[in-house]
Amino acid sequence: MTPDDLRAALDLTPEAEAWLSEGRAKVAADPAKLAVLFPAAGRKVGRGPLPSLPGWTADDAARALLLDALPQPRAEAVARAYTEGDNAEKRAVLRALPVLGLGDDGLPLVRDALRTNDTRLVAAAMGPYAAARLDDEGWRHGVLKCVFVGVPLAAVANLADRADAELARMLTDFAAEREAAGRVVPDDVHHALTLVDQES
C-alpha cells in the first residue's frame, strides 16, 4: 500500500480532485492548515466505500493523502489529527499509519484506539501497522478485543503469520467462558485456532 494506490482507488469529481490537490499543497506548506481541511474531507469527497480497496472509504483515503502531504518529521502533527479528530477522523489516521513513515511513533495511537469500545476504531487499529509493529502482548490483546466486541477477525492484518500458541490459549479460554455461559462463540474464533494448529 502506497499513497499512489490510495490516489488510484479514489474516483473523484474534478471539484473534489481540485480540493484534495490544493489541500495537499496547503498542508505541505503549512501543517497547521490540516486542522481545517482534515474534518472537512467527508463533506468534500464523500464517504462511500472504495471498490478496489476493501475496508477503505473515500474520506479515509482523502484524509490519508492529506496526512501524507505533511512534511517530515510529521509524527506530532499526525498524533494531533488523531487526538483532535472525531471518530471518523481517528479511523482515517489509524488506516493511514502504514503509509506515513512514522516508525514506531504511531503506536500510542494504536494503543489508544484499542482502549476504546468503538468497533470501527478497534478494527482500524488492528491493520498492517499493528501487525508489523505492535508488541506480542499488545497485539494478542487486540485480537482478543476484536472477538470480544464483535469485530470480525478478517479485520486483523497478518493474523495467520502472527497467531501463536499464547493467542490460541487466550482464544480457547474465551471460547470456554462463552460456552459455559451458554453464549455463542463467533465462528472466526474457531478459524483462528485452526491457523495456529497448522503452524505447530
Next chain:
Amino acid sequence: MRIFDPHIHMTSRTTDDYEAMYAAGVRALVEPAFWLGQPRTGVRSFLDYFDSLVGWEPFRAAQFGIRHHCTIALNPKEANDPRCVDVLDELPRYLAKDGVVAVGEVGYDSMTKEEDEAFTRQLDLAKEHELPIMVHTPHRDKAAGTKRTLDVVRESGIAPGMVVVDHLNEMTVKMVVESGSWAAFSIYPDTKMDEDRMVRILQEFGTDRMLVNSAADWGRSDPLKTRKTGDAMLAAGFSADDVDKVLWRNPVEFYAQSGRLDLSDLKTDETFEGNSVLRGVRKDA
C-alpha cells in the same frame, strides 16, 4: 410516526432509553452541549465532553438505530466561571466537525455581563462557520431574558431563520414567532411545558417554524415526550401530516441549514403498531 428530537442530552441517558426511543419512532436527534449538573472547573473537562459528543455518543446511538448529531458551545451558566471561559478559543475546531449541526446552547442564564460577552462571541462564530444557532432562554425572568435574547440576535445581523429560541412557553412564544426565528418547546413532566399546553400553542400559532423536544437530561425528564406530544396532537385533531411536519420535517429543515445533516440509510418506515392504529383512526375520521 417518525421522530427527530431536536434537543436531548443522551450523555445522561441509559441504553434502555435508546431502545424505548427507537420503539417510539425516534430515528434522529441532536444533543446540544450544556452543563452537567456538577459545575466544570476547567477547559479540559469541556474538551472531553465535546469529544464524546462527536465520538462515543454517536457510536452508542448508532447501536440502537438512531442518528446522532450535536451542537457545540460554552453554555451560559458556565460562561460566568473565569476558569471555563477560555474554552471559547477551542470551539472553532469543533465547529468544523461533520456531526456538529449548530452552535449551542448559548444565551442567558442570569443575564450577566459575562453571559453577554460569551453570547455575542458565539453568535459571531455561528456566522463565521455558517451554522445555525440554538439559544437557551433563562428559566428565571424568562420573558425579559427572551426579549433581550431577540434584541441581541437582531443586532448581530444573523438571519432570524438560522436561529432557534428554546424552552419557550405561553408568555414568550409570540415575540419569537414575530421575530422570524424558530420557536422550540421542551416538553417536561411538570415544569417548562407539557404536551396539552403544546397542542394549544400549535392550534394558536400553527406548525410553521415550530420545534418540539424532550430536552431530557440528568434531571426529572422523559425522552418519550416528543412521541407523547405527537399522540396528543393526533387526539386533538391534527393530521398525521401535521405531526410529521412538527416532529420530523421541521427539525430536518432547521438543522439541514448546516449542510451537515446526514440522514442517509435511516429506516423511517412505520414499525410501531399503536401508531398505525392511530393513523387509521385519523384517516377514517
